[in-house]
Amino acid sequence: MxxxxxxxxxxxxxxxxxxxxxxxxxxxxxxxxxxxxxxxxxxxxxxxxxxxxxxxxxxxxMAEPERQIIFRVPWQDDRGEIHVNRGFRVEFNSALGPYKGGLRFHPSVNLGIVKFLAFEQIFKNALTGLGIGGGKGGSDFDPRGRSDAEVMRFCQSFMTELHRHLGEHTDVPAGDIGVGAREIGYLFGQYRRMTNRWEAGVLTGKGTAWGGSHVRTEATGYGNVLFTAEMLKMRGEHLAGQQVTVSGSGNVAIYTVEKAQELGAHVRTVSDSAGYVVDDKGIDLPLLKQIKEVERGRVSDYAARRGSSARYILGGSVWEVPTDVALPSATQNELTAKDAATLVRNGVKAVSEGANMPTTPDAVRILRDAGVAFGPAKAANAGGVATSALEMRQNAGRDSWPFARVEEELAQVMGRIHDTVYETAERYDRPGDYAAGANIAGFERVADAMLAQGLI
The missing domain is CATH 1.10.12 (Lyase 2-enoyl-coa Hydratase; Chain  A, domain 2)
Known part of the structure; x- marks a missing residue:
């Protein structure tokens, strides 16, 4: 065209x-x-x-949120000291369905970051084809080092205000950085308390025993790997046998490692804010899960307990490690132009974003100009929100699907997203440009819905 x-x-x-x-x-x-x-x-x-x-x-x-909510979150710690944090929810666009997007609890959270995440979520959610709009929220509260009782009190205070803006047909939050199963449980409990309703579809990422979906924990990491495999397939290659570098060591990174290993890749790295680990034998996933999910430790602890195959590098960049495939799975703007140049020099074939906007614009240009397959977050990491939408579907039918069915549904969604993005790029004379294809395909779906619904 x-x-x-x-x-x-x-x-x-x-x-x-x-x-x-x-x-x-x-x-x-x-x-x-x-x-x-x-x-x-x-x-x-x-x-x-x-x-x-x-x-x-x-x-x-589309660049102006439908609603921006900012509120005070007072809470009391175990010593009786009172703290005041700030809560946010940006309900950006509901043309395709109820607002959908996670809650992030991290000291870096401010209105600009929440708006960036919510804006990205509009197009990501549109690409899934599952009838969900875009939103995001969170707080500058830091759950690290806090007791369960402190986290519970914070979540209850947070939901006391937020609950009035939520509903399964209005706005459906999920987890994000700093918001896992524990926090979702406390938030859901307070929502029930405030509304006197068992409305399972108002939050996703719940425990499977009380309305949650199988695969939701794994979905973002799994989905990014599945998208990467599709990109490689278009180039006549497979993920099996490829050297893979993963950044981060949270939920997304852990399940990126798991699915990549399942598909036969050799994953050697994980990282955190202090440094990174290179494990020549490949990441020991059970050990990583024990340290990060159970003990809430650091990747330096992994290296200390793994043995001679693993070495810990304090500081530096994980992207210095030669690799075939890079999967940034930590946080925004973690992969810079310098990192991209290093990856290209070392022969990287594909970079796919597990985190939200982890690659800077200059880095994207370097990768694109070098012919590297680049999977943008709004397509590649849509597996998490897609599985959240599947959880909403199960909640609506008061049903619970087995793990295998949800995983198969996820694989189908990621395949459709890849094909939509690839074909849209071709249609607009941008062959192989997944970033352009994702932006245009998501934009067109939302724009057509807004046109049909009048001046809203």
Whole structure:
């Protein structure tokens, strides 16, 4: 679907002006600015071919959240000291369904980060085809080092305010960084207490004994590996036998390692904020799970207990390790232009994002120019929210599916996402550009729904 050069130039000028307007309207929010830029820079072919989208100000409307909620979260620690944190929920777009997206508890959380995550979630959720809108939330509360009782009191205070904005047909949060099964349990309990309703579909990531879904814990990591395998398949290769570098050591990283090993890859690395481990024998998954999920330890503990095959590097970059496939699974902007240049120099074939926006724009350009297959987060890590939507489906039918069925459904969703993204890139003369394909496909689905529903 080619566009004329003059038409594209005109649209590019309009997009540049729109970006500046977004930055002026949302000062001091660099992550949000980056997320908007990464989508807008790929939309010129769509806007030039579909002038009705520009006339209806679809892009301007899509870049403005439907609702931004900020609230006080007071709570008391075990010593009786009172603390005050800040809570956020950005309900960004509900054109395709109820707002859907996780809650993040981490000291770095602020409105700009929540808006970036929610904006990304719009397109990610659209790509799943499962009828969910985009939202995100969280708090600057740090659960690390806090007792279960302290975390419970914080979660109860947080949900006391947030509950009025939630509902299975309105807004359905899930977990994210700092919000796991423990936190979801406390949040759900307080929601029931405040509403006097057993509304299982209002939160996802629940325990399987009380409305949760199998595979939800594994889904983001599994989904990214499945997407990576599809990208390699398009190049006539398989994941089996490939050297794989994984960053992070939380939930996403652990289950990225698990699925990659299951498919025959050799995974040698995990990392945390202090450093990284290289294990020449391959990551010992049971040991990693024991240290991270049970003991809440550090990757340095893994290296100390693993033996001579593993070495711990304090500081530095995990991307210095030569690899065939890189799967960033820690946090935003962790893979820089310098890291991308190192990966390319070492012969990397594919980079796929398990975390949200872990690759900087300059790094993406370096990878793309070098012909590296690049899986953007809004497509590659959609497995988590896709399985959350499957959990909502089970809740609606008061049903519980076995692990194998959910895993098969997840594999089908990730296959469809890959094919949609790949074919959209081809349709707009961007063959192999998964980032452009994901942005355009997600945007078109949301834009068409918004057009159909009038000026909203």
């Amino acid at each position: 080619p566009s004329t050069a003059s038409s594209l130039a005109s649209v590019a000028t309009w997009i540049e002006a729109l970006e500046q307007a977004v930055q002026q309207r949302n000062p001091g929010e660099p992550e949000f600015h980056q997320a908007v830029h990464e989508v807008l820079e790929t939309l010129a072919p769509v806007i030039s071919l579909r002038p009705e989208l520009r006339e209806a100000k679809l892009v301007e409307r």
